[in-house]
Amino acid sequence: MDDKRISIKDLAKITGYSVATVSRVLNNKEGKFSEKTKEKVLAAIEETNYATNSIAKSLRVRKTNTIAVVIPDLSNSFFARLVQEIETLLFSRGFTLIICTTDREQEKEDQYLKMLEGKMVDGIIMISGNDDLASSNYFKGKPIVFIDRGIQDEENISIVGSNHYQGGKLAAQKLFDNKCKNIAFITQDKNLQINKEIFRGANELLTKQEIPLDNNIIVSAMPDDKFSKTGATTSTVTELIHKGRFNYDGAICTDDRVAVGAILALEKCGKVIPEDFKIIGYGNDPISKYFTPALTSIRQDYALLAKESVKELFYRIEEEVERVAHAITIPVSLVNRQTTI
Known part of the structure; x- marks a missing residue:
């Protein structure tokens, strides 16, 4: 064959079968043709280097996979x-x-x-x-x-x-079991629906235990910059500690890298984790496993x-x-x- 594009009609002429039969072989519609027919069509395809035009086929069947x-x-x-x-x-x-x-x-x-x-x-x-x-x-x-x-x-x-409501409750329950009495909720955006659900679950459980949960610690960082999250949290928490406004014994963070930033600030100011302060992250980022101390976190499946x-x-x-x-x-x-x- 020459370099001219081979059509399905050409294959039908070469094999002696109808266009419909050749099409069934090309689309592998089993049971619609014999093994002999299949072998003859496949041989013609190999001989002519026929390749289906996927764009044209997509237009016909309105499907692109x-x-x-x-x-x-x-x-x-x-x-x-x-x-x-x-x-x-x-x-x-x-x-x-x-x-x-x-x-x-x-x-x-x-x-x-x-x-x-x-x-x-x-x-x-x-x-x-x-x-x-x-x-x-x-x-x-x-x-x-x-x-x-x-x-x-x-x-x-x-x-x-x-x-995420369940995630908030799990985190709160863990801190409650650890005897925390004053807990901070640290996030980049408390208005984000996911974070609202985490807070709702945590706050519901802690309210029943008459334990306060403060959700006013907002970290200003680029949401897609993992390093900025850690650095910004370290700065925010360090400043609050120096001003005497970080009187908590536990924290729930809506991001693992935010939690890491909080730990760095606390340790810099002489706190020992977890003896002096318990903290839980969210997302089970790889950093939570390899950071020291390893971070307790909520895992999404x-x-x-x-x-x-x-x-x-x-x-x-x-x-x-x-x-x-x-x-x-x-x-x-x-x-x-x-x-x-």
Whole structure:
């Protein structure tokens, strides 16, 4: 054969079969043709170097076997592990992944969503970032699953999220068991929905025990800069200690690197962890295991989050019908280390 692109009609002429039969072989529709027919078509494909035009095929079947994941920060170890798990699950189903990193910038997120609206992706997974989206119009008619976020009062979406309320209660219970009497809640943004849920769970448990939980310690740091989180927390806590305004014996932090910053400040000021002060982080970042003292943290099950998100997305893709708003909550767990006894 010459270098001219071979079409499916050419293959039909070469083999003597109909276009429909050749198409069934190409799409591996078993039971629709004999083994002899298959061998003859495959031989013709090898002889002519025929390759299906995936773009044209996508236009015909309106399917690209491509999923987009919109993520705020790939340097965050939890997000990175979550995306890796999603990619593995998608690959096992014959799907490829497009990763869109927003750096937690609303404008960048909007631009990606506009782009994806016009791209032939089969579905979208939105991972936690900004609580609110500028517009939900991007998702009309497009299968989508949110992880740890969502659009308020929006129908036809699925939300898969960790039980952050439970995480707050687990952290509070651990500090209560450690005899803490005055606990700080340290965060970068107490208005973020995830942090609100952590605080709600912790505060509910501690209120019953008549133990105060102060949520007024706000750390100013770039949300996607892990080093800035630690440094900014160290500065904030050090300043509060020097002003005599850090009279706590325990703390719940909404990020492990924030917790590490608090430990550095406390140790610099002569506190011994955990004898003088107990502290719990959130996220089970690798630093929590390798830092000294090793940090007690709340672990999110990224593997189960990925599994349920992919499962829910494929339900929406394969059923090809609108599904009512659906929420799946994944349990979290406490990993006890050296910062609590």
